[in-house]
Amino acid sequence: MKIKYITGICFTADGNLVVADQYNNRVQIVGEDGAFVRKFGSRGKRKGQFDRPFDVSVGPDGSIAVLDSGNGRVQVFDGMGVFVRSFGSYGKGPGQFVHPAGIAVGAGGEIIVADLERKDVQVFSKEGELLQIIGAEGDSDVDFKFPAVSVCAEADGRLTALLRVKRVARDGVTLGEVEVVTLT
Secondary structure (H helix, E strand, O other): OOOOOEEEEEEOOOOOEEEEEOOOOEEEEEOOOOOEEEEEOOEOOOOOOEOOEEEEEEOOOOOEEEEEHHHOEEEEEOOOOOEEEEEOOEOOOOOOEOOEEEEEEOOOOOEEEEEOOOOEEEEEOOOOOEEEEEEOOOOOOOOOOOOOOEEEEOOOOOEEEEEEOOOEOOOOOEOOOOEEEEOO
């Protein structure tokens, strides 16, 4: 299967690579040897369909959380790619997304989403219930000066967000800097 545009990757427990293939509007799974394993999704708004999937993360139970950015939602699938649930919608309210850019699944199955436009990170239960908002409008002391572009859930429960990236010109001049913040 040809992959058109990779915007997010992660690995399953058995070493397969899970790819958010944005231009094909699907998720593709590739084995350690590079061989195609399976794909799921197509373009659309229904359950199991995507509009520019942007990132993926595998949960401790093998489920796959997909950041369906164009539809403003998270979709969760079992390890075989069968639709389980979705949550979220487009908007600026709690539990909604404007420009979701990063997703992670924590050790307890919680789903964490970074949103560029909202400049926050929202934490959901594995069922999709909003548990916490971290950022300017949230219930924490963290105030992002820059949008969160990626998020990582560590095994010990800490959350880390990448807020900006260092850009360096070919001549070595720094054009920008990385800022990584540990949230919890």
